[in-house]
Amino acid sequence: MKKLMELMAEELASAFEKAGYDPEYGKVTVSNRPDLCEYQCNGAMAGAKAYKKAPFMIADDVVAFLKDSNIFSVAEVVKPGFINLRVKEEFLAEYLCKMAADPKYSVNTAEQPKTIIIDYGGPNVAKPLHVGHLRSAIIGESIKRIGRFVGHKVIGDVHLGDWGLQMGLIITELKHRKPELVYFDDSFEGEYPEEAPFTISELEEIYPCASGKSKVDEEYRNEALEATHQLQQGKRGYMALWNHIMQVSVTDLKRNYNNLNVSFDLWKKESDAQPYIPDMVQQMKDQGFAYEDQGALVVDVKEESDTKEIPPCMLLKSDGASLYTTTDLATIVERVKLFDPDEILYVVDKRQELHFIQVFRCARKTGLVKPETELSFLGFGTMNGKDGKPFKTRDGGVMRLENLIADIDEEMFHKIVENRSVKDQDAKETAEIVGLSAIKYGDLSNQATKDYVFDIDRFTSFEGNTGPYILYTIVRIKSILNRYKEEGGNLDAGEILPAVNASQKNLMLELTKFGSTIENAFEEKAPHKICAYIYEVSNAFNSFYHETKILSEEDQAQKESFLKLLGLTKDILETSIDLLGFSAPDRM
Known part of the structure; x- marks a missing residue:
């Protein structure tokens, strides 16, 4: 299914071509002035130099071919040469009907599916999980889910430290x-x-x-x-x-x-890679890559373009013992043998970047992977306390992960009980569901590579850019749909009709961005883009909800249209939070 932006760009490209200009100038962007228009095209500005013409003259020529557009209700020129665009309400309604009928709501399945191994988790056995393990697990799990949703074969490996x-x-x-x-x-x-x-x-x-x-x-x-x-x-x-x-x-x-609602397909261990080490090391020696330096066995991995010193990759210490680099290289050998992956992605602390530069270069130089196999490193930032330092317990120790989860759940339980919106016996279970959203959304809404402050008070709030706010929005929609059903209404009846007010149209436009958001989030390994998207959708829905009488609407066809739109909004929000690794309760 084509994205709305693609359809608009095709229409603009056609208009540029009909007007005698290069269709490449027909690119469309979301307007940065929504008070003036919904979308805009700046192609006339870009083409002015090539055609030695004033931008507004080019724009006028193009807009003349958009008068009978099926997509745009408004296409007007604003000096010095911007083309301001508004989408027809009828076209938008038809597009959302097609989205609602699409099993993936306009997300296209990858034409060339890849086999991708994600190395995330990485705990050492015999030690409890602590907050330092949180980011790898949460980010890795989300990328795994997004990758599968867009059609790739994604294999999650915990990669346990068990041999040191x-x-x-x-x-x-x-x-x-x-x-x-x-x-x-x-x-x-x-x-x-x-x-x-x-x-x-x-x-x-x-x-x-x-x-x-x-x-x-x-x-x-x-x-x-x-x-x-x-x-x-x-x-x-x-x-x-x-x-x-x-x-x-x-x-x-x-x-x-x-x-944490995190699962792995493989529970592989460092020790699983040990049998591959002797042959791998011998091969590197035989090929002339590995040599002795002060008793240790190393491989040079520096490159001429390096702006900083990249030390040799050490394979064996002087006493013959292997290191993390050795194990990681042998694990690559094992993964290539067992799965022949197109990509291996490591979701680890960004402070390990030098280690992975050495490992990746060594693997490539010595032919452990095919030239086309991607070796990727997603280094995440530190989870800090309000003091800006790495998150600690009150007495200064590293907090156990289960204690952090328990603290969040307790905070959510008190807030839910205060709301009196859920019966006492259901409040604990609901608190765990909402608490998980607070933790995961609080983490994932930040760009992975950046440090962030873990603020329990803010993350557990029902207002603002938080997991509980997103869930509250979903629960509100569920409540409306359930009430209509209990009153004898048929949620399968009717179809989405053109918007009746600005807030409804704004919600409809936000929903059309789902496909491109998900595909882009996977391409850039950026779950925070999904968080930003569902926050915008939630805000748009709540504006529409407060401005529109939904269940008291007297026109039955219009009421059914509203409810269809609510159903699609709920489906898109629930699909999105599942990709982030949490779910919504029925009540809050």
């Missing part, structure tokens, strides 16, 4: 606390217990304790490094403990991600 020093620290601390455990008995040859020798709560206490010790006790740290090495060499008892750590951690991670 934290494993050696946990094993070492367990050994100190419970040396009698069978996992530490080298002579043991039987089956290890099925049940883990710790709970998730104990595990989450063990790691920071061990980490703290390793920073002040060099002997303890060396013991942990040795335990890490033995695990990576496949020591039987340590592998059994590792399996317990993984099982307990992943179960808890899935529960927490589920509370």
Whole structure:
């Protein structure tokens, strides 16, 4: 289905051509002066130099061919040569009827669908999710959903950190606390217990304790490094403990991600990439890319155009141990082998940009990916508190994600109960739905690459550019539609008719932008554009609602038209928030 802007541009291009000018000048933009017109064309201004003619003369020639337009009710020239445009109410109504009948409301399915892997989440096992994990999960989930909606095959991978020093620290601390455990008995040859020798709560206490010790006790740290090495060499008892750590951690991670309405297709781990490392490293040596530098194995990745120093990409440390770069490169090898993706997108903290520049360049230089395979980095900014510093708990610690969600839910619960709009037994469930919108919209409404202030008071408000305001708008529409249905009305009857007032036409024009907004949001990996769009739609709807008698309209055909328009507005808003990763309750 063609976008409204495309149809308008075709009409303008045709008029320019008929008037004897290059049709390329017939581009249309949304007016920056909505009090004067809805759209405008500045092509006459651009063509003045080429045709050695005053812009208003060119514009006059073009407008002469728009007098019988099916699309425009007004096409007038404003000096020095702007063409101001207004859309016919009849044409707009017909366009919205077609949108309503389109399963994707004018979003076109990609002609050449890609296979895209999104690497988002990235938690370390044995550690609780904290607010630092929020942005990757929320942004990655939204981009995954948008990509699928426009027709691509998008695969989400959590990419767990499970193979580093934290494993050696946990094993070492367990050994100190419970040396009698069978996992530490080298002579043991039987089956290890099925049940883990710790709970998730104990595990989450063990790691920071061990980490703290390793920073002040060099002997303890060396013991942990040795335990890490033995695990990576496949020591039987340590592998059994590792399996317990993984099982307990992943179960808890899935529960927490589920509370965020975030899901992954793959629960791949750093350890999954380990088998690919030896051959990959050997290949880089054989091809002459990898060389020794002060005992470490590195690949040069600097380029002549670099304006800052890009250090070599280190594959192996002097003791032969692998690093994050090694694991990330081996993960690319694994992904290419298993999925042959057209693009791999990493949604990670922007402070890791240098790391990914090194990894991407190394992967390309050494032929780990095809030349046409895209390796993309979406670096997000920091979530800060009101003091402008990274978000912390009141005592200065890093806040656990589940505690943040609980705080938001509690705030929403109090506001909903104060409103007395939902029965007490439903208020808790409603608060969780609205609370999630507050968190996700609060994050996603900011451009991903920028830092932002996480302000609970503002994000949970029912007014302004917030998730709860968007949901309140959807719930208001649902309430009107339900009331009409309860009164015996048929929501399938009738069709959208031409607008009867300015606020209705404004809402209709906003709805036509859905397709281009979604396609553009995917193209630019920019969920904030969807947030900005639904805020405009919500404002337009609420203006229309306050200025128009909907259910008390006496003309039945007009009433049915209003309700059809409400239905389309609801569908577009609900589709949009689903792409952002949250939903709306029935009441608030």
